[in-house]
Amino acid sequence: MWDFIVAVGLVLALEGLMFAAFPRAAKQAMSSVLETPDQMLRIVGIVCALVGILVIWFVRG
Structure with a gap:
């Protein structure tokens, strides 16, 4: 639980840090996410989750 x-x-x-250092880029990123189709966001989310799990698995081994 502590790790979480x-x-x-x-x-x-x-x-x-991203919002503080690059507020304009953060706004543009959020705007482009709103225009991205749901299916593409879902695929990107699943891929990111899997990559994150793999990184944790390799590090915690």
Whole structure:
């Protein structure tokens, strides 16, 4: 459980840094996501989740 809380904190820190450092690019990215078809977002989400699981699996081994 402790690792999960650390992971959530890391995600929040990275997201916050992106919005603070590149606010215009963050707005453009959100705008393009709204225009992306649902099926494409679903595929990208699944691929990202699988890559994340593989990274955790290799690191925690």
